[in-house]
Amino acid sequence: MSSSTKSNSLLDWADQRYQIRGLIEFLKHKEVPIGGHSMVWYYLGGTTLFFFTIQILSGLLLLLYYQPGQDTSYETIRYITTKVPFGWLIRSVHVWSAHLMILSLVVHMFSTMLLKAYRPPREMTWVTGFLLFSISLGFGFSGYLLPWNELAYFATSVGTDSVKSVPVIGQWLLEVMRGGPDVTINTLYRFFALHIVVLPITIFAVIGMHLVMIQRQGMAPPRGHETSPRGMPFFPNFMLRDLLLWLMCLIGLMTLAVFLPYGPGLPGVEWELGLKANPLAPAYPGIKPEWYFLWIYQLLKEFPAHLFGVEGPEAALGLVSVIMGIWALIPWLDRKSRQGLPTPGFTDYGNASILFIGYLTLKAWDLGGGGGGDVLPDPAAVARTCAIIILGVAAVQIAIRVLVYHHWRFTTTGAVLLQIILHGFFGMSYLLAGAISFVLAMGVYIIRYRGRERVFEGAKS
Ligand code: HEM
Structure with a gap:
């Protein structure tokens, strides 16, 4: 018996019991876009x-x-x-x-x-x-x-x-x-x-x-x-x-x-x-969670002990x-994406989250802060070094988005970068810088929304 006849009869045997030819047909027709x-x-x-x-x-x-x-x-x-x-x-x-x-x-x-x-x-x-x-x-x-x-x-x-x-x-x-x-x-x-x-x-x-x-x-x-x-x-x-x-x-x-x-x-x-x-041993300083939890760990550190009660x-x-x-x-x-329309705001939100999480993660690593042994890293130097790195990453990200993908919406990215600049270069507290950037981004959204409403009203009248 030739090997192809053998494998065919094996296939027949399996197909009679488990109907696997359907699966093979499915795989043959399945396509990746x-x-x-x-x-x-x-x-x-x-x-x-x-x-x-x-x-x-x-x-x-x-x-x-x-x-x-x-x-x-x-x-x-x-x-x-x-x-x-x-x-x-x-x-x-x-x-x-x-x-x-x-x-x-x-x-x-x-x-x-x-x-x-x-x-x-x-x-x-x-x-x-x-x-x-x-x-x-x-x-x-x-x-x-x-x-x-x-x-x-x-x-x-x-x-x-x-x-x-x-x-x-x-x-x-x-x-x-x-x-x-x-x-x-x-x-x-x-x-x-x-x-x-x-x-x-x-x-x-x-x-x-x-x-x-x-x-x-x-x-x-x-x-x-x-x-x-x-x-x-x-x-x-x-x-x-x-x-x-x-x-x-x-x-x-x-x-x-x-x-x-x-x-x-x-x-x-x-x-x-x-x-x-040894639960009785003193905890040593600088203990950090795994890298994928670092941004949450750092965010917890950025908050004061009490905030508005x-x-x-x-x-x-x-x-x-x-x-x-x-x-x-x-x-x-x-919602617009559900109707097949482009949603540049959400694309920007995804890209901005990468920068937001990246900055906190780098800060948690105390990059550029010096220190070591009993000397604590300098927080201002850490904030500045991480800001320089993330601004570099953002420049590359924005260049690719503009030149390759022709993106033109950068409100959330802009807010995240403003926060990083105010905190990293001007020494403003992380939360205050975040609040200012958030309010400005909201302002831009409201102005844009009103503008769109006006265009819509104009088209109706
Ligand atoms: C253990 C974790 C995961 C495994 C093993 C897994 C596996 C897969 C595989 C094999 C595919 C098809 C091929 C591909 O598009 O790469 C896929 C598609 C997809 N996955 Fe995951 N995935 C995981 C986690 C996630 C997470 C965390 C998300 C988002 C929150 C996600 C969202 C999706 C979506 C939306 C698709 C459809 C992609 C498309 O149709 O183009 N997956 N996943």
């Missing part, structure tokens, strides 16, 4: 999925030896990294891949936002994506404590402490998270359960929904190319490119894991085991909740 923007953005969901798969596999291998407990968490991680053959590599792969997954996810999220891929009928793809983003942050936060070392202990104490600023239920939420008023081994048990049971089950379900929606609706064509007949066949053309990219990601991941097994050494991107957690941290977390809420509801807020 080609049009107004680069196809690069269509690969980022796939790379996120790739790193997620690595997380599951490397996490399972770590579980062969890891045991949560007062006398075992730290000890088993040390055993894995020093005694188990290639254990150090598996741990390094798990942590590097976690960082790369979040990085890929964040770029995927911003690219789908800027391409307005959330337009109808894909609103729920965006919402499930937003849930995936939140769950992934939960994975990062809960996994951090598991080695039960000093760094993890104090970072978790600081991180969970901010939860008590959530209005009304803050203290209760803090105790539910910690399993008591303080971070103890009970907190580790809870985080362990979250990390290996609750979050994986939830993320599998949500990724399933996300992918089913994408399969049912296909990938969003660029605006203005909805009826374009051009498309790249998913199978085999796009899939082979996907596989090649995954291979490159694997090579990059292994290189980083082998040559930098404890991370690049930046605050928030390091995982040297160090000393075992509200606790400063409560106000800061309120602001973060508003920003996140707007982000989750974008498919409904961007």
Whole structure:
């Protein structure tokens, strides 16, 4: 029997039982849109999925030896990294891949936002994506404590402490998270359960929904190319490119894991085991959360202890909740985009958020502030250095937007840059600079809105 006859009869056998020919036909006809923007953005969901798969596999291998407990968490991680053959590599792969997954996810999220891929009928793809983003942050936060070392202990104490600023239920939420008023081994048990049971089950379900929606609706064509007949066949053309990219990601991941097994050494991107957690030891200064939480950490620092009768941290977390809420509801807020019209204001909002988050993240790293040892970094020098960097990034971003994409709306970007300039170069407080920029941006919006109303009235009369 020839090999093609053999594979045909195998296919027949499987098709009679599981009707798989329908799936093959579907894959043959599935296409990835080609049009107004680069196809690069269509690969980022796939790379996120790739790193997620690595997380599951490397996490399972770590579980062969890891045991949560007062006398075992730290000890088993040390055993894995020093005694188990290639254990150090598996741990390094798990942590590097976690960082790369979040990085890929964040770029995927911003690219789908800027391409307005959330337009109808894909609103729920965006919402499930937003849930995936939140769950992934939960994975990062809960996994951090598991080695039960000093760094993890104090970072978790600081991180969970901010939860008590959530209005009304803050203290209760803090105790539910910690399993008591303080971070103890009970907190580790809870985080362990979250990390290996609750979050994986939830993320599998949500990724399933996300992918089913994408399969049912296909990938969003660029605006203005909805009826374009051009498309790249998913199978085999796009899939082979996907596989090649995954291979490159694997090579990059292994290189980083082998040559930098404890991370690049930046605050928030390091995982040297160090000393075992000792709740009685004094917390050392300069403890920072992981890089993707840094902007929230810095925002909390920018708020005073009290603001208009509200606790400063409560106000800061309120602001973060508003920003996140707007982000989750974008498919409904961007009303014109629902009718297929261009919405430059939302494009500008997406671009401005990158600068806003970037500035706070750099500040949290105390870039350019000097210091070290017992000497604290100079806040004015940090604010100035970070402002110079972000203004440089903004100049490149604006040049690309104007020259390549012919954008002409920059109100939100302008407000964010004004805040950075007032704070970084003129020493104004971050909040006051923000308030001035916000009021000015609102003024521009109102004037523009009134102008549009007048044109509309004129056209009617
Ligand atoms: C674990 C995290 C995630 C995984 C594994 C994932 C996976 C994918 C895959 C494979 C695609 C199709 C290919 C592509 O466009 O890249 C996709 C599309 C999409 N994703 Fe995600 N994603 C994740 C997180 C997110 C997040 C955080 C958002 C936004 C909040 C998001 C929003 C979308 C949207 C709107 C599409 C449709 C894109 C289009 O039709 O062009 N995803 N995702």
